[in-house]
Amino acid sequence: MAAPTFETPKFRDIPIVPVLMPQAMAASRPFVAAAPIQQALGFPGELVPDWEQKAIAKLGELLGKYRSLRVYLDACVHCGACTDKCHYFIGTQDPKNMPVARQDLLRSVYRRHFTVAGKLFPKLVGARDLTKELLDDWYTYFNQCSECRRCSVFCPYGIDTAEITMAAKEIMNSIGLGQKYTNEILGKVHRIGNNLGLPGPALEDTLLGLEEDIAADTGVEVKLPLDAKGAEVLLVTPSADFFSEPHVESLIGYAKVFHQAGISWTLSSHASEAGNFGMFVGNYEQMKKISLRVRQAALELGVKRIVVGECGHAWRVAYSFWNTLAGPWDFLDSRYPAPQHICEVTHDLIQRGALTLDKEANDHRIITFHDSCNVARASRMGGTPGGQFTIPREIIKSVANHFHDMHPDTIGEKTFCCGGGGGLLTDDLMELRVKGALPRMEALKQVVDEHKVNFMATICAICKAQFSKVLPYYGFDMSMVGGVHQLVSTAIRLGAKE
Amino acid sequence: MSFELNGRTYDTDEEGYLTNLADWNEDVAGYLAREEKVDMTESHWEVVNFLREYYNEFQIAPAIRVLTKAIGKKLGPDKGNSKYLYELFPYGPAKQACKIAGLPKPTGCI
Numbered sequence: 187m188a189a190p191t192f193e194t195p196k197f198r199d200i201p202i203v204p205v206l207m208p209q210a211m212a213a214s215r216p217f218v219a220a221a222p223i224q225q226a227l228g229f230p231g232e233l234v235p236d237w238e239q240k241a242i243a244k245l246g247e248l249l250g251k252y253r254s255l256r257v258y259l260d261a262c263v264h265c266g267a268c269t270d271k272c273h274y275f276i277g278t279q280d281p282k283n284m285p286v287a288r289q290d291l292l293r294s295v296y297r298r299h300f301t302v303a304g305k306l307f308p309k310l311v312g313a314r315d316l317t318k319e320l321l322d323d324w325y326t327y328f329n330q331c332s333e334c335r336r337c338s339v340f341c342p343y344g345i346d347t348a349e350i351t352m353a354a355k356e357i358m359n360s361i362g363l364g365q366k367y368t369n370e371i372l373g374k375v376h377r378i379g380n381n382l383g384l385p386g387p388a389l390e391d392t393l394l395g396l397e398e399d400i401a402a403d404t405g406v407e408v409k410l411p412l413d414a415k416g417a418e419v420l421l422v423t424p425s426a427d428f429f430s431e432p433h434v435e436s437l438i439g440y441a442k443v444f445h446q447a448g449i450s451w452t453l454s455s456h457a458s459e460a461g462n463f464g465m466f467v468g469n470y471e472q473m474k475k476i477s478l479r480v481r482q483a484a485l486e487l488g489v490k491r492i493v494v495g496e497c498g499h500a501w502r503v504a505y506s507f508w509n510t511l512a513g514p515w516d517f518l519d520s521r522y523p524a525p526q527h528i529c530e531v532t533h534d535l536i537q538r539g540a541l542t543l544d545k546e547a548n549d550h551r552i553i554t555f556h557d558s559c560n561v562a563r564a565s566r567m568g569g570t571p572g573g574q575f576t577i578p579r580e581i582i583k584s585v586a587n588h589f590h591d592m593h594p595d596t597i598g599e600k601t602f603c604c605g606g607g608g609g610l611l612t613d614d615l616m617e618l619r620v621k622g623a624l625p626r627m628e629a630l631k632q633v634v635d636e637h638k639v640n641f642m643a644t645i646c647a648i649c650k651a652q653f654s655k656v657l658p659y660y661g662f663d664m665s666m667v668g669g670v671h672q673l674v675s676t677a678i679r680l681g682a683k684e
Numbered sequence: 685m686s687f688e689l690n691g692r693t694y695d696t697d698e699e700g701y702l703t704n705l706a707d708w709n710e711d712v713a714g715y716l717a718r719e720e721k722v723d724m725t726e727s728h729w730e731v732v733n734f735l736r737e738y739y740n741e742f743q744i745a746p747a748i749r750v751l752t753k754a755i756g757k758k759l760g761p762d763k764g765n766s767k768y769l770y771e772l773f774p775y776g777p778a779k780q781a782c783k784i785a786g787l788p789k790p791t792g793c794i
Contacts, residue, residue: 217698250783371791381792388742395750426793429747429779431766433794461793497793609791613699613779647793655776 203270207279211621215256216614219364224476225554226373227472230362237361238316242299245292245362248353249300254346255353259296261343262286268337268347273602274330276623282327282630286338289350291323322661325363328354330618332608333466334559338601351608352468359467367612368463374612375476380425380459381503386412389455392428400438405679408445410437413487414452420484421443421451421528422460423495423649433650434667436496439671440528442678446542447535451493457483460500461647470511473503477512490519493526496605497670498558501527527567529645532674533577536584542679548586551641554633554675555579555591556653557601557645572598578645578670585677590637596629604644606652619652627660634662643670695776701789704772708736708786716784720775728772728784730758735785745782745790 221231234240248529249256268285269278282288290312297304297313304313314320333348334451341347358364374383386394393410400408411417421444427437444451457479464473484492492515494504504525515524536543555578564637567573575598583589596602605622633639644650644667653667685696690711695703700719702708713732714778717724724732734754746754748766756764769777778790 292746355756374792382744382790382794383792384744384747385742388744388747391742392750395747395753399749399753424793429790429792430750430794434747434749612791651794 194320197546204276204279206281208281210280210576211274211278211283211330211618212280212326214330214615214618216329216610216612217366218325219366221334222371222551223366224359224362226376227359227364227369229364229369233362237321237363240361241316241321241357242295244357245296245353246300248356249296249414252349252353254351256300258289258345258347258350259293262289262293262419265342267342269339271337271340272331273336273605273625274618274622277605277624278330278618280330282323283330285331285347288327288331289345289347291320291327292350292354295320296599304543315328321358321363322352324358328358329365329610329615332559332603332606332610332622334603334607335563335601336559336602339563344583345362347609351414352465354468355466355609358469359469361454364467365609367614368466368609372467372472372476375459375479379479381454381461381463382425382429384425384428384458386455389428389453391459393453396434396438396441401439404680407447408438408441408680409451410441412554413455414450414544415487417450417452417487417489418449419449419491419493419497420457420480420487420489421452421453421493422457422480422483422500423528424461424497424500425459426647426651427495428458430647430651432654432665432672433496433647433674436669436676437671439669439673439678440495442675442680443528443532443535443541443671445676445681447531447540449531452487452489454483456486460494460497460504462500462503463609465499465503473507474511477503477508480508481512481515485517491522491526492518492524493528493531495528496645496647496671498560498648502560502564516541521604527577529577529581529670530567532671533568533581536581543585543674544679545585545676545677547588547677548673549588551586552588552590552637553582553586553641554589554630554639554645555582555597555670556642556644556649556667557597557602558644558649559601559603559607561645562599562601575599578643581670582643582673585673588637590633590639592629592633596625602626602629604646604649605656606648607646611648611652616655620656623652623656623660627656627662630662631660640666641673642667643673643683645670687715697789699783699789702786705739705786705788710718711762711785712786716786720780720784722773722780722784724784725772726730727759727763728781731755731769731781732785734758734777735781735787739787745778745787748778
């Protein structure tokens, strides 16, 4: 008798599902925002005396506004498909970081107050009152979710767990319990125009310095214009691109692409930030206010196109929310997507043969690509499904000879968060960030061992900052991470086309 | 939060950054450096002083490229890179050197 034909499963790395360590991360709490930070955003300065009633009322308000939230709170059957899909659970082993358990911190309160069974027989249906102890758990564990939505990919009901985290953060802000890092940054955007708090003159000085650097490196005068009226393109990019390494290398890359394609472009001192932390705290008013800065800048400068730089959640907000928050964009040139991602711009130019690229210039790099969560699971690029995965990879392959993807279960729509998204990229959460990076680091280690990968490209400022910080914890060099346009910058030949 | 030095109390934020910029002096910088386990050499002081000058003019710490270029001019081109700055300030020139310079912590996607 012939043996049946099938493939024997390959050995997997063990442990597959982490051993549980209850309360392992109970002490991981980011700093609470002080009163001036909260009040600047219109939130109460500190925990209000009647916080329990206010929180329940706010939950009721959100349920009335967002049908999706009620569906997500109702639909979960606790099947467990999400449990081992979260990078924070994998890295911390804390059972409250299983997505279902984290959501249940809010779901149990929802059941208690908004379902008949929960009102009558709370114990039978896992309904709970919002006690101070539970509120503490909210603050601790909803600040251990980066809203990356990997668990949602595996949920048979398609529950968007990030929306539950966002609702919890919105409720906490409304009762005066805000997180310092996100809320201080929101204040800076409203006050100064960007997350870092770079005032116009500092921005101008920084850009002039970069022009000098590019001229010194290449002998070509590549401009980084600021507030140039009548430019065709307004580029909005994360302010980290002005400030940090490796981010700035990508900014130089965008400038070279525009220069070489002959596209007139400008940055704006009013809208000097692509990021939008309003999304991280689940607050549409904050999100709208920040988005409107881009609209105002575009109108004032008279641009025809808006292009977004390498920033994951910015692209989600721009792609999925700008139209309703700050649209209509009918004053822009309808021949181009509004907004357009810088990768779409560069990819189109490469397709048309408009750029001269010297792939060998990147030969010292063996490259992999980390899909950023918000680009991967909450947006798209180009005209075809999955463009957000193929376009950045096609750019990399056009500018470099050595590319290897990481394990298929860790890229594309199943990509792992870097560990610093969702407003958690703060030093007071370093343990969480390092532990949450574990699955990505494991996948990276695999391609380092197999293919000698020495560069992980990504298109998100948070990913770049997070990996720069955590790579050394796993024995890698911090300069292993960089932007896709950093690679473009290395390969692009400036000057007249041969 | 706060710390005591030479009979005076200095207010700081949760992470030990000075609350009041005007409180800074070289003794305070020395104290903050010791807390960070940074041994201040002349090169460290060059960075710290440049950060303060730049902050006075622009109300923000300099971007990394601005800083490396300035330090390269002062200490020699081989020192004008972030690798050297990380040798001086292992936790990162932006966050650690700003703390010692008495400036607010730069935060954002950095």
